[in-house]
Amino acid sequence: MSTDFSTTGRSANRLGANGLDTTGLGAAGLGATAPVRVPRPVPGTADPAAADGPAADVGRASDRGARIAAVAIALVWHLAIGLPAVLGAWSTLAAPTVVAAGWLAACAIGGYAAHRLLHGLPPPALPLAAALLAVDAAVFAAAGREQLFAAANWAWTGLAWFLVVVLWGRPIRWMIVLLAGHAAIALAALVGDGATAPADLTRYAMYVYGTSSLPVAVFTGAAVIATLARERAATATATLAVRAERDAAERAWADRRARLALVGGAAEQVLAELADGRADPGDPFVQRRCVLAATRLRRLIAESDDVPDPLLHELRAAADLAERNGLPIELIAIGTPPPLPVEVRRRLADPLAAALADATGWARLTVVAGPDEVAVSLVTPDGQGPGAADPPTTPADDDQVEHVHERDGEIRWTQTRWRRP
Amino acid sequence: MAQAMSGERPVGVSIVDDHPVVIDGVRAWLSTEPRLRVLATGDDPDLVLRAAPEADVILLDLRLRGRMVLDKLAELSADGRRVVVYSEHTDPATMLAALDAGATAFLAKHEGREHCVATVLAAASDRPYVPPALAGAMVGDPRPDRPALSDKEREALLLWFQSMSKASVARRMQISEHTVKQYVDRARIKYTRAGRPAATKAALLARAIEDGLIRPEEIGIYRSQASNDRPTP
Numbered sequence: 001m002s003t004d005f006s007t008t009g010r011s012a013n014r015l016g017a018n019g020l021d022t023t024g025l026g027a028a029g030l031g032a033t034a035p036v037r038v039p040r041p042v043p044g045t046a047d048p049a050a051a052d053g054p055a056a057d058v059g060r061a062s063d064r065g066a067r068i069a070a071v072a073i074a075l076v077w078h079l080a081i082g083l084p085a086v087l088g089a090w091s092t093l094a095a096p097t098v099v100a101a102g103w104l105a106a107c108a109i110g111g112y113a114a115h116r117l118l119h120g121l122p123p124p125a126l127p128l129a130a131a132l133l134a135v136d137a138a139v140f141a142a143a144g145r146e147q148l149f150a151a152a153n154w155a156w157t158g159l160a161w162f163l164v165v166v167l168w169g170r171p172i173r174w175m176i177v178l179l180a181g182h183a184a185i186a187l188a189a190l191v192g193d194g195a196t197a198p199a200d201l202t203r204y205a206m207y208v209y210g211t212s213s214l215p216v217a218v219f220t221g222a223a224v225i226a227t228l229a230r231e232r233a234a235t236a237t238a239t240l241a242v243r244a245e246r247d248a249a250e251r252a253w254a255d256r257r258a259r260l261a262l263v264g265g266a267a268e269q270v271l272a273e274l275a276d277g278r279a280d281p282g283d284p285f286v287q288r289r290c291v292l293a294a295t296r297l298r299r300l301i302a303e304s305d306d307v308p309d310p311l312l313h314e315l316r317a318a319a320d321l322a323e324r325n326g327l328p329i330e331l332i333a334i335g336t337p338p339p340l341p342v343e344v345r346r347r348l349a350d351p352l353a354a355a356l357a358d359a360t361g362w363a364r365l366t367v368v369a370g371p372d373e374v375a376v377s378l379v380t381p382d383g384q385g386p387g388a389a390d391p392p393t394t395p396a397d398d399d400q401v402e403h404v405h406e407r408d409g410e411i412r413w414t415q416t417r418w419r420r421p
Numbered sequence: 422m423a424q425a426m427s428g429e430r431p432v433g434v435s436i437v438d439d440h441p442v443v444i445d446g447v448r449a450w451l452s453t454e455p456r457l458r459v460l461a462t463g464d465d466p467d468l469v470l471r472a473a474p475e476a477d478v479i480l481l482d483l484r485l486r487g488r489m490v491l492d493k494l495a496e497l498s499a500d501g502r503r504v505v506v507y508s509e510h511t512d513p514a515t516m517l518a519a520l521d522a523g524a525t526a527f528l529a530k531h532e533g534r535e536h537c538v539a540t541v542l543a544a545a546s547d548r549p550y551v552p553p554a555l556a557g558a559m560v561g562d563p564r565p566d567r568p569a570l571s572d573k574e575r576e577a578l579l580l581w582f583q584s585m586s587k588a589s590v591a592r593r594m595q596i597s598e599h600t601v602k603q604y605v606d607r608a609r610i611k612y613t614r615a616g617r618p619a620a621t622k623a624a625l626l627a628r629a630i631e632d633g634l635i636r637p638e639e640i641g642i643y644r645s646q647a648s649n650d651r652p653t654p
Contacts, residue, residue, distance in 0.1 A: 332554075332557065334513050334557050334560075334561035335561040364585065366557065366582060368557060368560055368561050368583075369561070377583035379583065406592075408589060408592065410586065411584060411589060413584050415583065
């Protein structure tokens with residue numbers, strides 16, 4: 001991309017090389033396009049909910065389906081498998097009220113976590129996970145030897161799904177650690193209830209494996225899918241950013257070329273005539289054409305500058321040049337011009353710059369700007385010349401910018417005026 | 422005070438400035454006009470006032486020894502002193518603040534002899550005089566509570582500010598020079614509504630009505646204040 005850019009910069013200079021010193025213009029053009037900046041994609045962070053940018057958005061969107069599935073599995077399992085089992089085995093449980101209270105607590109924790117998750121907010125993982133493990137321990141203790149491996153001990157199978165919901169979006173190792181905690185609690189219950197026969201331990205191993213593997217798989221799968229989606233989106237964003245930057249560079253180049261063509265019209269011919277010896281540098285008419293071309297060049301350079309008040313900046317550039325040529329000039333600006341399209345600014349400033357090139361003696365350049373109207377005016381003494389008293393003329397009017405020129409033998413008065421349509 | 426111009430007596434002027442060279446320059450300008458006489462000069466408004474209490478017009482530099490003296494200006498104006506502010510501070514906000522404080526006129530220091538003499542003479546008879554810089558400040562006034570000017574008044578102010586030639590403005594607007602002056606002066610009179618009350622504003626307004634420049638009902642606030650026996654806002 002940077003290669004592209006310098007190429008366009010070079011070709012702009014090459015374009016202007018036919019007899020014109022355009023280094024200033026080229027540099028100004030380059031300066032104007034350099035600030036074009038397109039936001040770069042942010043690399044995905046560990047916590048997708050906290051990350052920002054389009055890639056994170058895509059990651060979150062694709063993650064949403066998986067969240068809904070995880071929440072549905074956990075709650076449906078809890079309601080459809082856990083609840084009937086607890087109620088059915090009520091009389092055979094060691095402390096049925098504790099098991100039921102645990103069921104309700106898990107329901108509340110899971111519900112809260114699900115609510116946060118479905119609204120795009122990460123649940124407070126560690127407090128909720130700790131609470132779940134406490135519930136886990138209580139339920140195991142309250143289930144009793146008889147129901148230890150039965151469905152009424154709902155924590156065996158149901159808890160892991162709640163952990164999936166609570167730990168959503170966190171690193172997988174958290175999940176492994178907490179499942180290990182869950183297994184340790186179960187083992188402690190086995191020892192406590194005296195179920196340490198080889199058959200019990202085998203069952204225990206089967207249960208741990210069976211109840212953990214599926215939640216881990218879902219948890220891992222969802223994380224992988226979200227990461228892939230984020231990466232794909234990041235790649236797409238980067239590609240778009242590159243394309244946008246290239247488009248901006250191309251447009252800036254086209255603008256520069258158009259401006260060069262404009263300047264070419266002003267300066268090329270007179271320079272060529274001077275070079276060929278067809279024009280005499282001593283001829284006041286030729287001198288005037290040169291001043292006019294220089295004023296125009298200076299203004300066009302100013303036009304591409306990135307300044308808060310472009311119209312005033314452009315007029316100041318023209319005034320600077322006139323002053324450097326020895327013309328005392330007074331520039332008074334009242335009010336702040338609203339943002340104006342470059343075409344309007346050009347139509348406001350060009351007649352003034354041209355009149356300034358003609359000025360002798362002194363000049364008064366004024367700008368009065370309001371939000372809906374901008375009036376620019378140049379008054380200079382009216383020297384000798386044909387038609388010492390022109391009536392007001394309004395050349396090249398259009399609906400937006402009015403241009404009036406007048407001379408009365410004492411002053412020459414050029415005025416341009418823009419009114420908000 | 423109003424008969425200052427009617428009799429033979431010349432207009433007495435005091436000059437307050439902290440630069441002797443400026444005082445000398447202004448004195449030289451004013452001396453070209455036989456109707457004007459400089460009575461006292463100095464850099465302290467109170468001392469100058471004590472030296473010549475009968476002065477009709479005070480030319481006051483807005484910045485004395487590094488300080489803006491808008492408060493002093495307001496005090497003098499409230500006492501009915503006709504103060505012509507002249508200053509190198511020609512940003513519109515400062516000019517409008519001076520008018521609000523009761524200055525009879527505002528003159529930019531660069532505006533030269535002709536405007537200076539004309540301003541002082543107009544001020545002595547409580548008549549408005551709007552030099553181009555002040556016209557610019559008025560036409561570009563961005564304040565939401567600015568006086569409502571008519572389109573013609575705005576146009577006259579704008580063109581006068583731009584060209585500094587009433588003849589050119591008249592030709593452009595296709596009206597007489599006299600009418601141009603009327604539009605500009607009417608706009609100035611409307612500014613007597615803004616800011617705090619001052620005896621000088623009352624005098625300007627009264628003279629404008631007397632001269633037929635403006636009708637009392639055109640100054641909305643003026644009428645309501647008049648009913649309370651207070652001549653100006």
